[in-house]
Amino acid sequence: MIIGLIGNPNSGKTSLYNQLTGSTSHVGNWPGVTVEKRVGKYLKDKSIEIVDLPGIYSLSPYSPEELIARTFLNQKPDAIINIVDATNLERNLYLTSQLVEHNIPMVVALNFKDITERRGEVIDISILENTFCVPFIQISATKNLSTDELMNKIKLVGSSTYSRKGHYLLNGELEHTLNDIKTKLSLLQKPTEAFHIVKVLELDKQTLKMMQFDNETLEYFKENTKNIEQKHDDEIASIVANARYEKISEILNKAITKKGKASPITDRIDKIVTNRFLAIPIFIFIMSFIFALVFADELFSIPMPGTFFQGLMEGFVEIVQVGVANLLINLNASSWALDLVVDAIIAGVGAVLSFMPQILLLFLLLSILEDTGYMARVAFIMDGLLRKIGLSGKSIVPLIMGFGCSVPAIMAARTIENENDRKLTIMLTPFISCSAKLPIWALFAAAMFSGGNWYIIPIIYFTGIIVLVFVSLGLKKTVYKGSSSTFIMEMPPYRYPNTKNTVLLLLEKSKHFVIKAGTIILSATIIIWVLQYFTPTFRVAEVESDSILAVVSNFIVPVFHPLGFARGEYGYVSIVATLTGIIAKESVVSIIGVLGPGATVVESVRMMFTNVSSLSFMVFNLLIFPCLATIGTLRQELKSKKTFWFTLLIQLVTAYLVSLVVYQIGSLIW
Amino acid sequence: MTLDELKPTQIGRVVKIDGQGVTKRRLFDMGITPGTNIIVKKMAPLGDPMEIQVRGYTIGIRKEEARRIIVEGVNI
Numbered sequence: 001m002i003i004g005l006i007g008n009p010n011s012g013k014t015s016l017y018n019q020l021t022g023s024t025s026h027v028g029n030w031p032g033v034t035v036e037k038r039v040g041k042y043l044k045d046k047s048i049e050i051v052d053l054p055g056i057y058s059l060s061p062y063s064p065e066e067l068i069a070r071t072f073l074n075q076k077p078d079a080i081i082n083i084v085d086a087t088n089l090e091r092n093l094y095l096t097s098q099l100v101e102h103n104i105p106m107v108v109a110l111n112f113k114d115i116t117e118r119r120g121e122v123i124d125i126s127i128l129e130n131t132f133c134v135p136f137i138q139i140s141a142t143k144n145l146s147t148d149e150l151m152n153k154i155k156l157v158g159s160s161t162y163s164r165k166g167h168y169l170l171n172g173e174l175e176h177t178l179n180d181i182k183t184k185l186s187l188l189q190k191p192t193e194a195f196h197i198v199k200v201l202e203l204d205k206q207t208l209k210m211m212q213f214d215n216e217t218l219e220y221f222k223e224n225t226k227n228i229e230q231k232h233d234d235e236i237a238s239i240v241a242n243a244r245y246e247k248i249s250e251i252l253n254k255a256i257t258k259k260g261k262a263s264p265i266t267d268r269i270d271k272i273v274t275n276r277f278l279a280i281p282i283f284i285f286i287m288s289f290i291f292a293l294v295f296a297d298e299l300f301s302i303p304m305p306g307t308f309f310q311g312l313m314e315g316f317v318e319i320v321q322v323g324v325a326n327l328l329i330n331l332n333a334s335s336w337a338l339d340l341v342v343d344a345i346i347a348g349v350g351a352v353l354s355f356m357p358q359i360l361l362l363f364l365l366l367s368i369l370e371d372t373g374y375m376a377r378v379a380f381i382m383d384g385l386l387r388k389i390g391l392s393g394k395s396i397v398p399l400i401m402g403f404g405c406s407v408p409a410i411m412a413a414r415t416i417e418n419e420n421d422r423k424l425t426i427m428l429t430p431f432i433s434c435s436a437k438l439p440i441w442a443l444f445a446a447a448m449f450s451g452g453n454w455y456i457i458p459i460i461y462f463t464g465i466i467v468l469v470f471v472s473l474g475l476k477k478t479v480y481k482g483s484s485s486t487f488i489m490e491m492p493p494y495r496y497p498n499t500k501n502t503v504l505l506l507l508e509k510s511k512h513f514v515i516k517a518g519t520i521i522l523s524a525t526i527i528i529w530v531l532q533y534f535t536p537t538f539r540v541a542e543v544e545s546d547s548i549l550a551v552v553s554n555f556i557v558p559v560f561h562p563l564g565f566a567r568g569e570y571g572y573v574s575i576v577a578t579l580t581g582i583i584a585k586e587s588v589v590s591i592i593g594v595l596g597p598g599a600t601v602v603e604s605v606r607m608m609f610t611n612v613s614s615l616s617f618m619v620f621n622l623l624i625f626p627c628l629a630t631i632g633t634l635r636q637e638l639k640s641k642k643t644f645w646f647t648l649l650i651q652l653v654t655a656y657l658v659s660l661v662v663y664q665i666g667s668l669i670w
Numbered sequence: 671m672t673l674d675e676l677k678p679t680q681i682g683r684v685v686k687i688d689g690q691g692v693t694k695r696r697l698f699d700m701g702i703t704p705g706t707n708i709i710v711k712k713m714a715p716l717g718d719p720m721e722i723q724v725r726g727y728t729i730g731i732r733k734e735e736a737r738r739i740i741v742e743g744v745n746i
Contacts, residue, residue, distance in 0.1 A: 058695075058699040062696075088726060091700065091701045094699065238687065270721075274712060274721065275712075276712070380714055380719060380730040381714055383714065383719050385716055393730075485692075487731065488697065488735060489729065489730045490730075491729065491730055492728075
């Protein structure tokens with residue numbers, strides 16, 4: 001049995017889906033779009049397949065999400081569960097009024113039963129059932145109340161012995177008009193499913209095409225509709241929508257026997273959180289706190305969890321390294337094998353895995369924040385500012401996360417509905433200085449800019465942001481021209497975060513991260529190892545500078561001459577460092593340490609760079625290709641190969657140009 | 671007058687929504703239809719978007735979108 005789960009965004013659909021299937025696992029995307037497709041089996045009866053459809057407000061054919069729902073309904077599933085937010089009945093029932101027009105067995109799940117009860121609201125379910133002609137069951141998805149009852153009902157209506165005839169729910173005179181259309185359609189022996197009739201009235205293109213009317217009939221219907229439009233001085237879609245809402249109001253007036261008292265908490269919180277003056281400082285405060293938890297060593301002498309778990313992971317990797325090394329030695333493995341497995345693979349993959357705890361923690365904290373409904377407020381607050389650079393308020397979360405790590409940041413862009421906005425946000429995220437790049441800035445700050453020049457680090461951060469702004473404006477005016485989507489965004493009441501949802505989501509994300517990023521990193525680590533272990537004639541390199549990597553780097557060195565770094569005997573080291581930085585940005589510092597001329601890494605930097613060439617080198621590493629984990633995520637989230645390669649191209653060009661400008665202008669000044 | 675001209679705590683009743691297209695559809699899918707009352711709650715820190723209450727729930731909407739909504743004042 002195939003059951004579709006349909007409802008508004010924020011109606012608790014995800015919670016219900018998790019409750020019923022025990023997971024958030026998705027099986028890729030719906031064909032042709034980047035909308036995630038989620039299908040799972042009902043835990044208590046594996047013969048029932050539950051398809052989680054994207055949250056939609058209506059079945060109009062305008063967005064990919066709505067089209068997916070429409071297509072799904074056309075395929076006639078066995079039944080659908082329409083999940084409705086009972087604390088927001090009027091708007092939620094709008095979709096319901098469209099769904100009941102289909103001949104598909106249906107059950108309405110009135111979610112948030114616990115909240116309506118707490119508010120003292122009393123709803124006469126029988127009135128709803130009689131007017132909508134489908135069963136209504138009050139549930140609480142998060143508290144798992146009555147979900148069994150719901151599924152039993154669904155099994156009943158979805159079974160082959162039950163059939164349902166759709167009907168329309170519109171106010172007043174439109175009902176007469178629709179009846180007339182129905183009569184006409186049946187005379188012409190055309191399909192007369194309720195939703196077809198309404199669509200004919202609305203002159204819906206898809207439906208008209210399907211009906212294959214002759215010209216006379218087509219003109220008749222068009223004339224009909226035009227008359228109605230003229231009478232109401234409005235377009236038909238608007239008239240129909242209004243009629244739906246009027247009907248719903250009428251029904252609710254009878255059905256709600258005791259109105260609940262809405263909790264003022266959401267309003268009270270919002271008075272502060274979206275207050276004109278406090279909003280942005282509060283946002284900065286909350287973000288700083290989250291970042292401290294994830295990336296700081298300690299806050300007011302309290303050790304922070306992020307770095308703690310990262311340390312554990314690093315320690316674990318070390319143990320594995322030592323263990324495997326001993327094992328291989330005991331097995332008399334050759335030295336190259338030892339080098340490859342222990343120093344390259346385990347070290348390389350381990351370096352990336354070691355910051356997985358922080359990525360996950362960041363993601364967890366921001367998901368919890370999203371669950372409460374705060375992120376909708378953030379988009380609201382930041383929209384004004386982001387529009388000026390060609391993005392929208394919804395881009396703020398990925399961009400902020402980028403300060404920590406681009407991997408979860410890019411994945412967070414999934415919530416942006418508009419395809420162009422989403423692509424642009426994903427492409428811009430790597431320009432933000434992530435935490436893995438911080439050791440590079442810290443090294444150079446210590447080596448070249450110590451004393452009063454600590455501000456070099458914030459300057460690097462601002463450079464990233466400024467480049468981002470310019471690239472955004474540039475792309476928006478050229479490649480991604482065209483109006484952005486509408487903003488119109490619901491700000492749901494604040495709710496307690498559902499930890500079960502979040503944890504399940506986290507597990508899914510970790511699995512993905514480990515698999516996807518892991519395979520790319522593993523392959524690349526091996527390749528880089530080969531390149532630095534062997535000479536061009538495939539003998540083992542005696543000295544570092546004989547390796548393929550060094551030879552190739554030396555070859556490329558002239559290209560970097562105008563950028564100021566990569567000069568002199570040890571110029572190739574900065575190239576190798578940048579290249580290995582593509583595996584993990586932390587490698588930049590370690591390569592300079594290993595291959596550099598100085599006794600310490602700081603000394604090496606002083607010997608290899610000048611003030612100005614330090615700047616151009618830092619800027620180059622800031623803007624050039626991100627680490628492999630991010631590249632892997634980019635490839636995954638940017639469906640089109642073209643966009644993916646275009647992103648890399650932009651990074652290359654921007655890094656080179658900005659670094660060039662920094663060096664050339666810098667050397668004129670200093 | 672149009673919705674974007676209203677100030678916080680003012681209420682407007684929708685007369686009509688101008689224009690065509692996706693934005694208009696979205697607006698009335700969300701319940702903004704002729705005869706509906708809209709309460710303006712506040713403006714975002716940069717003056718845009720605006721926060722409104724419709725049919726018992728809250729929406730953020732840009733002023734350029736609000737400009738399409740023709741309203742008559744209920745308590746101005």
